[in-house]
Amino acid sequence: xxxxxxxxxxxxxxxxxxxxxxxxxxxxxxxxxxxxxxxxxxxxxxxxxxxxxxxxxxxxxxxxxxxxxxxxxxxxxxxxxxxxxxxxxxxxxxxxxxxxxxxxxxxxxxxxxxxxxxxxxxxxxxxxxxxxxxxxxxxxxxxxxxxxxxxxxxxxxxxxxxxxxxxxxxxxxxxxxxxxxxxxxxxxxxxxxxxxxxxxxxxxxxxxxxxxxxxxxxxxxxxxxxxxxxxxxxxxxxxxxxxxxxxxxxxxxxxxxxxxxxxxxxxxxxxxxxxxxxxxxxxxxxxxxxxxxxxxxxxxxxxxxxxxx
Amino acid sequence: xxxxxxxxxxxxxxxxxxxxxxxxxxxxxxxxxxxxxxxxxxxxxxxxxxxxxxxxxxxxxxxxxxxxxxxxxxxxxxxxxxxxxxxxxxxxxxxxxxxxxxxxxxxxxxxxxxxxxxxxxxxxxxxxxxxxxxxxxxxxxxxxxxxxxxxxxxxxxxxxxxxxxxxxxxxxxxxxxxxxxxxxxxxxxxxxxxxxxxxxxxxxxxxxxxxxxxxxxxxxxxxxxxxxxxxxxxxxxxxxxxxxxxxxxxxxxxxxxxxxxxxxxxxxxxxxxxxxxxxxxxxxxxxxxxxxxxxxxxxxxxxxx
Numbered sequence: 105x106x107x108x109x110x111x112x113x114x115x116x117x118x119x120x121x122x123x124x125x126x127x128x129x130x131x132x133x134x135x136x137x138x139x140x141x142x143x144x145x146x147x148x149x150x151x152x153x154x155x156x157x158x159x160x161x162x163x164x165x166x167x168x169x170x171x172x173x174x175x176x177x178x179x180x181x182x183x184x185x186x187x188x189x190x191x192x193x194x195x196x197x198x199x200x201x202x203x204x205x206x207x208x209x210x211x212x213x214x215x216x217x218x219x220x221x222x223x224x225x226x227x228x229x230x231x232x233x234x235x236x237x238x239x240x241x242x243x244x245x246x247x248x249x250x251x252x253x254x255x256x257x258x259x260x261x262x263x264x265x266x267x268x269x270x271x272x273x274x275x276x277x278x279x280x281x282x283x284x285x286x287x288x289x290x291x292x293x294x295x296x297x298x299x300x301x302x303x304x305x306x307x308x309x310x311x312x313x314x315x316x317x318x319x320x321x322x323x324x325x326x327x328x329x330x331x332x333x334x335x336x337x338x339x340x341x342x343x344x345x346x347x348x349x350x351x352x353x354x355x356x357x358x359x360x361x362x363x364x365x366x367x368x369x370x371x372x373x374x375x376x377x378x379x380x381x382x383x384x385x386x387x388x389x390x391x392x393x394x395x396x397x398x399x400x401x402x403x404x405x406x407x408x409x410x411x412x413x
Numbered sequence: 414x415x416x417x418x419x420x421x422x423x424x425x426x427x428x429x430x431x432x433x434x435x436x437x438x439x440x441x442x443x444x445x446x447x448x449x450x451x452x453x454x455x456x457x458x459x460x461x462x463x464x465x466x467x468x469x470x471x472x473x474x475x476x477x478x479x480x481x482x483x484x485x486x487x488x489x490x491x492x493x494x495x496x497x498x499x500x501x502x503x504x505x506x507x508x509x510x511x512x513x514x515x516x517x518x519x520x521x522x523x524x525x526x527x528x529x530x531x532x533x534x535x536x537x538x539x540x541x542x543x544x545x546x547x548x549x550x551x552x553x554x555x556x557x558x559x560x561x562x563x564x565x566x567x568x569x570x571x572x573x574x575x576x577x578x579x580x581x582x583x584x585x586x587x588x589x590x591x592x593x594x595x596x597x598x599x600x601x602x603x604x605x606x607x608x609x610x611x612x613x614x615x616x617x618x619x620x621x622x623x624x625x626x627x628x629x630x631x632x633x634x635x636x637x638x639x640x641x642x643x644x645x646x647x648x649x650x651x652x653x654x655x656x657x658x659x660x661x662x663x664x665x666x667x668x669x670x671x672x673x674x675x676x677x678x679x680x681x682x683x684x685x686x687x688x689x690x691x692x693x694x695x696x697x698x699x700x701x702x703x704x705x706x707x708x709x710x711x712x713x714x715x716x717x718x
Contacts, residue, residue: 113708116655116679190501194707195543208651211709236502237515273582274506347515351424376425401424403499405516 105160110177111218113211121183123219126176128159129168134322136175136226136288137313138219138279141200142191143184144299148232151295151309152178158310159323167324174322175226180219201274203282220282228320229283230313233292237407238299238398242360243308245335246292248275252284255337258291260319261312262332265394265412269340291316296360297398338412343394346409348373350382354402358409362393370409373402387411418482419523421516429488431524434481436468441477442626445528446619448482448537450505450585452489452496456602457537459612464619467631474631479623480531485524485585493605495541509588525588532626533563534596535619536586542604543703544711545664548611548618549573550639551598553581556590561641564597566625568618568636570665571698571716574643603702640696646717648693652677652706654686662713664700674713677706693717 111123139145139152156176162168179185183193191198197212204224205217223229235241244265247253258266275281283290293312296305315332317323348354355372358364364387373383385408395410402408418431446464448457461483468475484490488498496503497517510521528534540546549571550564557574564572581587589596599615602608621636623629652658656677662668668691677687689712691697699714706712 114655115707116657116705117681194705194710195541196495209649209709210651210711211707214709347513351422353424403424403516404421405514405519407515 105156105163110222111215113183113215113218115183118183121181121215123177123180123215125222126156126159126178127173128163128176129170129173129322131171131173133226134172134174134320135228135230135317136223137177137230137232138180138223139176139178139232140185141180141231141279142198142234143181143186143188144190145232145234146185146299147295147297147301147306148234149179149185150301151232151306152176154306154310155313158314162314162323169322169324172322174317175223177219177223180215200279201277203277203279204286216279220279224283224286224288226288228316229280229288229290230316231279231290231292232295232309233280234298235294235395239395240297240302240360240398241294241395242393243296243305243312244294244394245312246280246294247290248281248284250281250284252287254289257289259335260316261291261293261335262315262330263293263308263312263335264333266335266337267340268337342413344388344391344411344413345407346370346385346387346411348383348385348402348406348408349404351402351404352376352382354397354400354408356396356408358393358396360393360396364391364393364411366390376401385409389413418527419520421520429520431482431485431487431520433527434465434483435478436465436472436475436481437478438472438475439477441475442532442623442628443478443480443530444619444623444626444628445480445482445531445534446537447485447528447534447585449484449490450486450536451503451538451541451604452486452492452494452498453542453604454495454539455490455605455607456539456611456615458483458490459607459609460537460615460619463612463616467616467620471631474629476630477623477626477628479628480528482524482528495604505585506583508583508585509591521585525585525592528589529592529594531594532628533622534586534589534594535567535599535622536596537599537601537615539602539604539606540600540699543701545603545700545702546600547571547665547698548599548601548614549698551575551600553587553590556595559595560590560597563595563622565639566618566622566636567597567599567639568614568621568634569599569601569639570637572639572641573647574641640716640718642716646693648691648695648715648717649711650674650689650692650713650715652687652689652708652710652712655707656686657704658689658701658706658710658712659704660700662697662700664697666697667695668697668715669694675701689713691715
């Protein structure tokens with residue numbers, strides 16, 4: 105394993121921001137894995153750390169295929185993480201809205217540019233990503249329909265689901281989108297939670313990346329890894345949002361991954377003062393919970409659950 | 414008359430209302446003055462007050478309708494938060510919204526729907542807490558043909574016709590212009606402050622535009638002729654080092670190539686980390702206001718003239 109500082113940004117009084125990369129093997133730039141771009145992506149950081157740990161062992165066993173290299177970047181934004189902030193400490197900008205970056209531009213554009221310059225030539229790009237609404241997903245691989253996407257290859261992760269998503273205007277500045285523009289096959293792996301650690305989902309995410317690396321002939325199968333699932337391909341349009349009409353405290357009864365029957369009560373929205381039920385959220389059809397909101401307070405119109413139709 | 418654009422209950426014993434003041438005087442054009450999308454931009458607050466005051470002083474001069482929306486993001490303004498508190502979301506990145514979307518998207522959709530149909534909408538911004546801007550109108554190239562003639566009445570110093578960006582497709586102005594409601598984006602001053610001189614200047618511009626559209630028959634000032642960005646090139650000066658920025662120029666000053674714009678210094682060591690020089694002859698239309706800078710922070714924009 106080779107450790108390298110990919111990018112460094114000096115601060116006035118704080119320690120510098122150092123973006124550190126770990127390279128395994130040598131030769132063709134076969135796969136790059138990026139972890140936390142935002143300061144609250146603790147699950148994503150932890151997942152990367154477990155991947156680094158696994159790859160160190162795999163490399164020591166001589167199981168990285170000769171002539172192939174893997175780069176892992178666990179954290180791009182330690183400056184925000186260390187002060188428990190999601191976005192950049194001073195101007196609150198999001199590094200994942202700055203790609204491909206600009207090395208003479210604003211601070212987060214420079215960070216994005218410094219990172220992207222190092223990772224843009226990898227054949228496969230994998231990002232451990234998070235959602236903008238605090239909540240928990242069924243672990244899945246997400247790809248954007250840019251016209252260059254490779255849904256078939258995404259099955260190699262063996263994740264339960266592959267979600268295809270139509271890009272929105274702001275997506276053109278994300279890492280995933282720009283990787284695709286630069287002709288990498290790009291995948292976003294959603295490993296359940298964001299600011300809390302769920303070890304079960306971390307194991308699933310790490311194994312999914314190792315499965316992918318093995319099927320791409322970047323590592324050879326040495327250790328016992330669960331082969332994963334035969335992934336189900338779903339379109340974002342196949343998801344049904346269950347929104348609350350009222351605001352209050354959410355009393356949720358079902359977790360992501362649960363099969364629910366038509367008419368089943370999923371959650372209550374409670375009056376925060378007397379506990380009375382303001383609203384009952386039910387499943388409109390037999391389905392599976394794909395996403396569940398984490399915030400105990402809910403606003404009218406909030407997406408409390410996403411169901412797979 | 415104070416009207417509610419939309420109202421939503423928050424989780425604990427509070428309702429969120431988007432309000433507007435409709436001042437109407439029979440038939441005539443409809444002008445919407447909106448501000449407060451970013452909770453830390455307050456220059457528009459004084460403009461809204463002044464528009465209200467001048468119309469109240471001479472209601473007989475109004476021929477049409479003026480809708481004043483002073484706070485599109487009331488939670489942000491009342492909590493000194495730029496985005497929408499609780500969502501960590503820039504409100505000017507969620508338009509046109511969706512009536513069946515989450516709360517923030519629902520509010521955005523209701524706002525667009527309410528402003529829709531105005532003969533012109535003026536969306537007032539105040540930069541951010543970091544940068545001071547001269548009064549200017551920013552126009553996307555794709556809407557320049559419609560908007561530049563209207564902007565010439567706004568009494569600003571600068572019209573910045575800038576390139577299209579996919580990110581800006583989520584703004585209120587883009588959403589309104591897309592549905593045929595002309596929307597001018599005014600930028601001026603600095604976040605968290607009010608600049609009285611700019612309040613008067615932009616309010617004069619709003620009344621000049623109203624006069625041009627036939628909505629105001631009272632006396633108006635002759636709008637100043639702005640510099641249009643196509644007349645000159647905009648140069649960006651970004652910090653090459655982290656530190657404290659100490660300016661050597663005043664905002665709006667004209668500089669020559671090689672003039673010292675400011676220094677980035679290190680108070681711990683007493684060292685000057687970087688001298689920031691002007692690369693061209695021109696006018697400093699944007700100047701760093703907040704002293705702490707990271708490498709890359711914008712220090713100034715200079716319009717080459």
